[in-house]
Amino acid sequence: MNLSIETPALLFSATSLILLAYTNRFLTIAQIVRGLKKNYDENRNKSILDEIKNLNLRLTLIRAMQMFGVLSLFLSVFAMLLLYLQQTVFGIYIFGLSLLCLLISLGISFWEISISVTALRVHLKDLIEETKNKD
Incomplete structure (x- = not known):
């Protein structure tokens, strides 16, 4: 097996x-949560609380996505260092671990996006039903 330093x-x-x-997704959702929290403090609406719980799960997933993404980048740099130091076998394994971390990050991202789409469909369901009733 051969791996050049450029590959990582x-x-x-x-x-x-x-x-x-x-990070952009995290900041956007954090801003939405702050607004919903303020709205909940004023109205004590259970649906707002459910939405905040959903967004909290998504924030947790985004933090995990970020963690595995950063770990992937860290391991890529470490693999480059090992390859530079002529430690090819260790470099290959560390780079493989880096790819695995990136894959995990992308998998969690897919999960978070599916939660997001499901939540949006719940909101759209009300609008679709209202539109059908008007027709």
Whole structure:
């Protein structure tokens, strides 16, 4: 098996963009939670509380996505260092671990997106039913 030092470097741009997207999702959801919390404090509506619980789960998943994404990037750099130091076998295994972490991060991302889509469909269901009743 041969692995050049450039191969782990290929993950840098992709992982950086993924981490930026994860951070943007985190910040957006955190802002929504703050608004909903304020709304809940004023109205004590159970549906708002359920929505906050859903968003809290999504925030937890995004943090896990970020953690595995950062770990993937860290392991890629470590693999490059090992390859630079002529430790090819260890470098290959560490790079493989880096790819596994990236795969886990993307899998959690898929899970979080599916939760998001389900929550949006619940909101749209009311609108669709209202539209059907008007027709």
